[in-house]
Amino acid sequence: MxxxxxxxxxxxxxxxxxxxxxxxxxxxxxxxxxxxxxxxxxxxxxxxxxxxxxxxxxxxxxxxxxxxxxxxxxxxxxxxxxxxxxxxxxxxxxxxxxxxxxxxxxxxxxxxxxxxxxxxxxxxxxxxxxxxxxxxxxxxxxxxxxxxxxxxxxxxxxxxxxxxxxxxxxxxxxxxxxxxxxxxxxxxxxxxxxxxxxxxxxxxxxxxxxxxxxxxxxxLDVAANVATGNLTVQVHSSSRDEIGQLLQAMKAMQDSLVAVVSKVRSGSESVANASAEIAQGNNDLSARTEQQASALEETAASMEELNSAVKQNADNASQANQLAMNASTVAVQGGEVVGQVVQTMKGINDSSRKIADIISVIDGIAFQTNILALNAAVEAARAGEQGRGFAVVASEVRSLAGRSAEAAKEIKTLIGDSVSRVEQGTALVDRAGSTMTEVVTSIRRVTDIMAEISAASHEQSAGVNQVGEAITQMDQVTQQNAALVEEMAAAASSLKSQAGELVQTVAVFKLSAEQGSGRPAPPMAAPAKTAVRSSKPSLAFKGPERRADAAPVAKAPAAKPLASRPAAAKPAAPVLTAVAPKTSTRVTPAGGDDDWETF
Known part of the structure; x- marks a missing residue:
């Protein structure tokens, strides 16, 4: 039954x-x-x-x-x-x-x-x-x-x-x-x-x-023994009813608990040791993160000063661009005036040539008048006493024609000199016009170059602003990382204490001789020491250094507004040594004039 x-x-x-x-x-x-x-x-x-x-x-x-x-x-x-x-x-x-x-x-x-x-x-x-x-x-x-x-x-x-x-x-x-x-x-x-x-x-x-x-x-006896942590009790069942199945299940549960407790005991000891190492490593990482945060603050201050200088250069370039544009306008206006002078000189030259032609006509008229006066004097001599008055008039006319011819010659000479000088002035004005055209072209090129310089200065100022913002964000992220590292350190310490409590809790269970001794768990092993921090912060980091006595600070590339976060190298267990991240920009020693190469 x-x-x-x-x-x-x-x-x-x-x-x-x-x-x-x-x-x-x-x-x-x-x-x-x-x-x-x-x-x-x-x-x-x-x-x-x-x-x-x-x-x-x-x-x-x-x-x-x-x-x-x-x-x-x-x-x-x-x-x-x-x-x-x-x-x-x-x-x-x-x-x-x-x-x-x-x-x-x-x-x-x-x-x-x-x-x-x-x-x-x-x-x-x-x-x-x-x-x-x-x-x-x-x-x-x-x-x-x-x-x-x-x-x-x-x-x-x-x-x-x-x-x-x-x-x-x-x-x-x-x-x-x-x-x-x-x-x-x-x-x-x-x-x-x-x-x-x-x-x-x-x-x-x-x-x-x-x-x-x-x-x-x-x-119930088996469950009471298991509840008190005694896993050495023997479970026997010969029936096949539900209670027999329950006893078989409790036996399987006891075996599973023995295996779990054994694994948890060994695992809790490992977790305790690892949590101690993690806590120590987090403390070291917290200190180095604080150093990095202070270095980023200094970099942010330098970037603010650099931003002010770049803004001032951009403002000066803008003023120079405005002056160049004004000079270009004045040069264009001067070129237009010179062009007008050239046209005026050409008109004067043409007028002088016309005056010379008129003087030639007057000279011809005076010559003909002189011939007519000679003819009149001949006719008056032939007329005798009757033509004496006419001869006087002809003599006066001839005298006036001679004087007119002489005056016309003098005027022609003066007009010739004036025309030659006007031609010289016209040539000079032409040369001045071409020179002014070249000046206007050069000033326009200078204006364009100044505009490009001004635009480049503004872009450089914007880029410096972006770099400054990126460094500020990096500073904020670093501050947050520092706080997070402190929280991780606190969590690691809490994990360490909880792991110790877990070890002591698991020690309550008693195991048989072939499964494991019922001795209490040994105290947690001391965590492995991490890399010794020197008095100089820079000695705790591997890789190139910006200064001999300061922690390395990587520069963000100027071409990108926000520098990408480099992946930190995995620390070697059990020593938790921080490794400086690799950056794409070259770090120059002593922060000299070569720092401007990144911009």
Whole structure:
């Protein structure tokens, strides 16, 4: 039975009780059905039969009494009313007979009822003759019939009805007796069945309880030992029921706990040692991060000064660009004025040439006038005294023509000198115009160069601003990293203490000899020492140094607004030595003039 499952045992025990209950209830139901049938027979048959027979007996008595009233009454109207009453009573008799015929249950009762029906039919035949005598008011003849055969049939019918009443009464008494006997039998049977059921229930409960509580006590002892950390207790189970399976599972759990505790014990010791090393390394990293943060602050201050200088250069370049643009405008205006002067000189040259031509014409006119004056003087000499006045005039005209010719020659000479000088001035003005054009072109090139210098200065200023912002962000990130490193150091210290607590907690469990000794865990080993920090911060970092006595500070490249974060090199276990990140820019010693190469 120990291999049966608890559910099977419980089902069997309760099934036995249910079977007994079913038998008891079935027997009780049979007895109750008998009682119900007897009661129903009394209610539905015997009592209604007695009631209907009594009603029928009363109705035939009323019918005979009404019949006698009809004989004694001589009023036709009253007789008619009495006949209606007789019809009503006959309807009652018919109804009662119809109901009673449905309630007849035995042949004896049916035989008596048939006798009643025959006597009633004979009575009704005589009733017709009685009614005929009564309607003729022959009371004597009607009374004789009524007292003769009619009375015999009436009394016979009444006696038969009394017998039927007695028969139905006896039937109801027998049904009640049957019901009482069924009650007594059912009561006795249920009492016996209850005693048997209680005994069987006690036996089944005792057996099932013992088969469950004993293995449960063993499982409870095992669980109590495991709860106190004693993993050396032996678990034995030979049954295959749920509790046997529970003990097997607890044995497997104990084995798993032994393996887990062994691993956790060794792992907790390793975690404790590693957490101590991590805490020490985080402390070193925190100090170096603080050094890096201070170096970044200095770099940020230098970048602010450099930013101010670059902004000033950009402003100066902007002013020079504006002055160059003004000079270019003035040069262009001077070039335009020189061009106008060149055009004016060309006009003067053309006018001088025209004046020379006019002077040549005047000289020709003076020559011709002189010839005309000579001709006039010749003609005046030929005329003699009459032409003397004309000769004087011709002489004056000739004198004026000569003077005009001389003046024209002088003017022509002066105009020639003026034209030659104007030509020289025009050539000089042409050269000055070409020179001014070259000056304007050069000034425009200078203006363009100054604009490029100004734009480059502004871009350089923006780049320096971006580099400054990047360094500021790097400073903020470094500060955050420093805070994070401090938190990590605190967390590592907390982890160290928790690992120690875990080691002490795991030491509570006791293991068997082949699984492991129950000795408490040894104290945590001292963590491996990290690289010794020198008094100089720079000695704690590997790689190139910017200054001989300062921590290395990597410059961010100027081409990018935000310098990418370099990946830190993995420290070698167990020594946690920080390694300086590699950057893309070249670090120059002493921070000299070569620092401007990165910009």
């Amino acid at each position: 120990g291999n049966l499952k608890i559910a099977t045992r419980l089902y069997a025990g309760f099934g036995l009780l249910v079977a007994i209950m079913v038998l008891v209830v079935s027997a009780a139901l049979v007895q109750m059905a008998t009682m119900r049938a007897s009661a129903a027979d009394v209610d539905n048959n015997w009592l209604p039969s007695v009631e209907e027979v009594n009603l029928l007996n009363t109705a035939i008595s009323d019918y005979r009494a009404t019949e006698m009233q009809h004989i004694l009454n001589t009023d036709d109207v009253a007789k008619t009313t009495i006949e209606k009453d007789l019809e009503s009573i006959q309807a009652r008799i018919k109804t009662s007979r119809s109901k009673y015929e449905k309630l007849i249950s035995t042949k004896e009762e049916q035989g008596l009822y048939d006798e009643f029906a025959a006597a009633r039919e004979a009575y009704l035949k005589i009733h017709k003759e009685v009614m005929e005598f009564s309607r003729r008011n022959d009371a004597e003849g009607a009374r004789q019939l009524l007292e003769g055969e009619s009375k015999k049939n009436f009394e016979r019918s009444s006696d038969i009805l009394d017998k039927l009443v007695l028969m139905n009464h006896d039937g109801s008494v027998a049904a009640a007796k049957t019901s009482a006997e069924a009650y007594v039998a059912g009561r006795n049977m249920m009492a016996v069945a209850m005693v048997v059921a209680v005994l069987l229930a006690l036996i089944a409960a005792t057996y099932i309880t013992r088969s469950i509580t004993k293995p449960l006590s063993e499982a």
